[in-house]
Amino acid sequence: MKHAGFQSVIALQAPETEESRRTLVILTAARLFRENGYERTTVRELADAVGLRSGSLFHHFRNKEEILVAVMANGIQSVIDAGRDLMARHAGPAARLEGLFRLHMASLISGVGGDAMHAMIYEWRSLSPSAREGIRHLTDQYEALWQQAMDDAVACGLLEGDAAILRKQVLGGMNFSVAWYRPDGRLGADALIDAMLRAALPELMSSRP
């Protein structure tokens, strides 16, 4: 089969910039990693899924690990950005905590963001020590947002206990939902987020119906 000719036609219709092609690979990789896991996803499968031959991937990425790093960095960075925006728009500890919670759950459930979060949760052991350090730097920033919100909530009496452990428990409970939540199950996305919020942080909801 001739692939070059096919590619030319596509190029005429929608010229791909270097950046958009790279992004397509990253988003597709995130989806495949979620479906089959990083180790069981081959570069050939990924190449097929984006309409390339396997060798061509290595023009965009030095190796397979660099793709995983890009998937993770891409995903966590967008949640950090949204989280900072949220912290800037809301002042009270209750509103901030609830906002971060809903943002995190929405990221996990949504297709694009969820794929990247899934990789963050399940595939970090496949990173080399140096790559792990780079991703760690990003997750630290995200956790700092949560830590601040938790500290404020404890300081004003909204929550009780060890703020760091509370943060771990709440985030862990959310993250694990990627292992069991099914969009076609008993709860839809919105109902799930509400129910999870009530379960994890009932203090936030006690003044509501």
Add this chain to the structure above:
Amino acid sequence: MKHAGFQSVIALQAPETEESRRTLVILTAARLFRENGYERTTVRELADAVGLRSGSLFHHFRNKEEILVAVMANGIQSVIDAGRDLMARHAGPAARLEGLFRLHMASLISGVGGDAMHAMIYEWRSLSPSAREGIRHLTDQYEALWQQAMDDAVACGLLEGDAAILRKQVLGGMNFSVAWYRPDGRLGADALIDAMLRAALPELMSSRP
């Protein structure tokens, strides 16, 4: 290097039954899977770690997946057994919930049980559909224990909300601790379990110091 002679000496000192050798492989595999992940652990590494040549493993297990299944089934079964024993010894919803919580955390933190739990959490996607079904049958039994305790706690007013979601949130928060807990960190094992219990189920602790 001659291996047969070495094996003979060992056999004279400590004759290994079929069962104990199989158990050694399972426990060693659990540890290696935790350290390096199932996909990145080779049958050669596992064989080396138990003092065998790679081909010999396939006398005890049909294939690599069967080892993973044995690791998981072994681990979850021991927690189920301990959980049922606990439910039989305690009657009240509060004592049962706290008991299940401490049992689960202790299993996660302990070396042997923790390795198997780690595999349950991280490697279930490496199972074939049929193997996944078999393991699912076991996890269903374990979750049923929790569901019963949660239902009772909600029924008697100890907890509020959706019992199934509460269970998912609490178990998820615990399970995720394998990703961040370090025994040499700020909290020792006992302090961690107490802090996690306060964070996840503060209702159980409100009547205590």
Add this chain to the structure above:
DNA sequence: GTCTATACATAGATAGAC
């Protein structure tokens, strides 16, 4: 920037001697 072709390593698994 993509393709074709392939190098090179390593994986899981098997056969048969002992």
Add this chain to the structure above:
DNA sequence: GTCTATCTATGTATAGAC
């Protein structure tokens, strides 16, 4: 029950033409 030896397949990554 374990070893030695090996098959076979599949993986990542590279080289060079276009």
